[in-house]
Amino acid sequence: MPALVRAELAFIPSFLEALGEGFSRDNLRPTSPEEIAQIERQPEWFVRIVNNPPRQVVLPDGTLGQRVPATELWYMDGATFLGSVGIRHELNAILESWGGHIGYAVRPSARRQGHASAMLAEALDHVRATLPLSRVMLTVDLDNTASIKVIEKNGGTIRDEVDNPWVEGVRGRRYWIDLR
Numbered sequence: 001m002p003a004l005v006r007a008e009l010a011f012i013p014s015f016l017e018a019l020g021e022g023f024s025r026d027n028l029r030p031t032s033p034e035e036i037a038q039i040e041r042q043p044e045w046f047v048r049i050v051n052n053p054p055r056q057v058v059l060p061d062g063t064l065g066q067r068v069p070a071t072e073l074w075y076m077d078g079a080t081f082l083g084s085v086g087i088r089h090e091l092n093a094i095l096e097s098w099g100g101h102i103g104y105a106v107r108p109s110a111r112r113q114g115h116a117s118a119m120l121a122e123a124l125d126h127v128r129a130t131l132p133l134s135r136v137m138l139t140v141d142l143d144n145t146a147s148i149k150v151i152e153k154n155g156g157t158i159r160d161e162v163d164n165p166w167v168e169g170v171r172g173r174r175y176w177i178d179l180r
Contacts, residue, residue, distance in 0.1 A: 004073040007050040012043040014081035018107035085123045100137035
């Protein structure tokens with residue numbers, strides 16, 4: 001049965017297969033061939049930064065920003081990588097405008113099988129058990145109907161509709177999910 005777990009070296013072969021399918025942990029920036037090659041050359045380094053991310057993050061516009069405390073979990077079925085969830089422990093001004101507390105992605109070959117809904121439900125349980133949050137915010141592009149259904153299935157209520165600050169001409173929704 002699939003479960004959210006911390007990244008491990010043993011999972012890298014399946015993770016690399018997912019990258020080869022077009023999976024990306026960041027829906028604003030696809031993983032480059034150079035990044036994939038670096039993961040292949042230095043898998044220990046990659047697992048280390050997934051589990052202990054650097055204090056700074058490169059923002060979608062290329063500038064550096066301060067990373068909020070976060071946890072990345074991989075959705076694994078045995079040794080098969082199905083997707084990942086990023087859980088931000090708090091919001092800064094940037095994440096309040098777009099990004100929210102939780103982001104998730106499913107590898108292309110595992111989509112439309114209910115994994116996103118299960119991943120988000122498990123991520124919400126993780127937040128309830130480990131963080132002092134009473135609600136979390138998620139964002140989604142208006143044209144991503146599959147993700148809208150996942151968020152609403154997991155109790156999301158629309159906060160508002162806003163322009164995506166990183167992608168010109170794209171509007172999205174911000175959702176709240178109550179945890180208590």
